[in-house]
Amino acid sequence: AGYSGSVVAERMASSGFKVLVIDRRPHIAGNAYDCCDAHGVRIHCYGPHIFHTNAPRIFEYLSRFTTWRTYEHRVRSWVDGRFYPFPINRDTLNLLYGLQLHNDAEAQAYLESVRVPQSQIVNSEQVVLNAVGWDLYQKFFYGYTKKQWGLEPSEIKAGVAARIPVRSNQDDRYFTDEFQAMPKDGYTAMFERLLAHKNIEVRLSTAYRDVCDEIEARHVLYTGPIDEFFDYRFGKLPYRSLRFEHYHVPEKEFAQEVGTVNYPNDFAYTRITEFKHLTGQQVAGTSLTKEYPQAVGEPYYPILTDANMELFQAYLALAKTLEQVTFVGRLAQYRYYNMDQAAAAGLKAAEYLLEKLS
Ligand code: UDP
Numbered sequence: 001a002g003y004s005g006s007v008v009a010e011r012m013a014s015s016g017f018k019v020l021v022i023d024r025r026p027h028i029a030g031n032a033y034d035c036c037d038a039h040g041v042r043i044h045c046y047g048p049h050i051f052h053t054n055a056p057r058i059f060e061y062l063s064r065f066t067t068w069r070t071y072e073h074r075v076r077s078w079v080d081g082r083f084y085p086f087p088i089n090r091d092t093l094n095l096l097y098g099l100q101l102h103n104d105a106e107a108q109a110y111l112e113s114v115r116v117p118q119s120q121i122v123n124s125e126q127v128v129l130n131a132v133g134w135d136l137y138q139k140f141f142y143g144y145t146k147k148q149w150g151l152e153p154s155e156i157k158a159g160v161a162a163r164i165p166v167r168s169n170q171d172d173r174y175f176t177d178e179f180q181a182m183p184k185d186g187y188t189a190m191f192e193r194l195l196a197h198k199n200i201e202v203r204l205s206t207a208y209r210d211v212c213d214e215i216e217a218r219h220v221l222y223t224g225p226i227d228e229f230f231d232y233r234f235g236k237l238p239y240r241s242l243r244f245e246h247y248h249v250p251e252k253e254f255a256q257e258v259g260t261v262n263y264p265n266d267f268a269y270t271r272i273t274e275f276k277h278l279t280g281q282q283v284a285g286t287s288l289t290k291e292y293p294q295a296v297g298e299p300y301y302p303i304l305t306d307a308n309m310e311l312f313q314a315y316l317a318l319a320k321t322l323e324q325v326t327f328v329g330r331l332a333q334y335r336y337y338n339m340d341q342a343a344a345a346g347l348k349a350a351e352y353l354l355e356k357l358s
Helices: 003-014 056-062 090-097 104-114 124-149 187-195 275-279 306-320 339-357
Strands: 019-022 034-036 042-044 051-053 068-070 075-079 082-086 179-183 200-203 220-222 239-249 260-262 271-274 286-294 325-327
Touching: 003 019, 003 187, 003 200, 003 220, 003 339, 034 187, 042 275, 042 286, 051 056, 051 339, 056 179, 056 339, 075 124, 082 090, 090 104, 104 124, 124 286, 179 187, 271 275, 275 286, 306 325, 325 339
Parallel strands: 019 200, 075 260, 220 325
Antiparallel strands: 034 042, 051 179, 068 179, 075 082, 239 286, 260 271, 271 286
């Protein structure tokens, strides 16, 4: 009942198919699930989810199920005892090094002088060194990446660090996508509307494994971990997990200046997110979440190393032999999807299924 599955369910149901949605958790919305805590603040139970996309098709599609609150996410990074704009921009450079870079050209020239050009860019260390050089790499990226993944940045595919831009202007937004917004009543409410179709039945707290033998379906769309589907036949495919520490500060209206503060070098957590910035709620006190990366627990992120992607390819080859099962989503496709990409994968799968089954 996360993005990919719910989108497929809605599309198929709207074309007259009967859909049974099974989720092993006791709630819908996958990792986007949000709820109000004991203090009335809407928090994201599985870490911060900020919607952004450049695809009008996705924004329009989801807009059928929610209205939006315009929100542009901002992040600061806590480095050597100070907060800096992150992603790195001109202000970051000026603040950090006491420079006076007045325009884009001067900032670009500075970055040109410190970057360490790479002859090939295949891993995350090379991405960052190529863009900003050693000092900025060590201050903002190395520690965070090590904490987040439990690996050296040089072991992780380039695409992971390449998610983060480097800017010569003063734009301090985390994303620059055309559409940036939060579902007005939260993600869970949006998913309730997505799934509220007479042709959709949702069964929660139900593991696929426990019921797959008794269900007759023309087709199965599987959105869980692909290695689990095949009983770990080729070994476990690693996913990175997190522990979330949700807490409330009653005496403050806000505890930090922006939605998220990253901690690349200090502490065991990677970042702290304060939800009132995201939701715009006006309630007393403030609620925040710390994210502690860990190897065990719920699978949240595919870990994009060469070895893991090779292992995934083996599972994918198996998956392709199954005519009546389609694998979609972050866990089933072992892709580092953002929310809009997970929704897009769902739309694409639904188009394929409608053609195949109609
Ligand atoms: N990253 C980093 N320092 C930061 C933020 C991100 O080195 O302050 C790197 C890190 O490897 C992280 C990746 O960039 O896993 C992608 O960051 P993003 O904020 O997109 O991660 P997500 O929100 O998906 O957890």
